[in-house]
């Protein structure tokens with residue numbers, strides 16, 4: 001199984017992916033932002049959060065976005081035993097068999113934390129659970145994991161953090177054609193997630209945003 005980091009050849013196309021939803025506090029803000037700008041995205045959803053937020057899945061699908069698997073619980077597979085990984089993947093399969101709407105062939109999946117892409121133990125188990133898995137990574141994450149534990153609840157904090165996250169994609173080029181962009185749907189920081197999404201879309205407004 002070869003991880004996929006870039007999706008599209010040809011100019012001015014990118015795939016915007018949003019991980020970790022659905023969350024009642026944040027997903028509606030992200031959907032509003034995407035609708036306002038007329039852009040489509042791919043949501044990598046956690047299975048256990050899907051079970052608790054079925055109406056949000058319907059909202060995501062109704063707006064035309066793609067849905068893919070981000071596993072069942074949001075845990076690091078590198079810390080799990082073989083049987084635990086098998087169980088996590090099987091649980092998520094049961095859910096995404098019924099709700100997946102991705103356009104990609106096979107079953108696109110992104111593991112929590114992107115963990116395990118070079119780990120043959122995890123890749124072998126993935127293959128056992130579903131040989132059709134396609135492991136999706138990303139090529140640009142305007143994210144700032146280093147800000148994860150900071151308090152960014154005020155709008156001023158949000159703007160400062162978003163500004164920090166919008167680092168140049170590449171020192172040598174501003175062209176992001178073909179990129180898979182990673183953003184997040186974090187329940188504890190809805191304003192940050194929505195503001196960052198809006199900034200990314202505005203910065204690359206002349207690109208076509210395609211779904212996976």
Ligand SMILES: [Zn+2]
Pocket residue numbers: 019020070074111112113
């Ligand atoms: Zn995640």
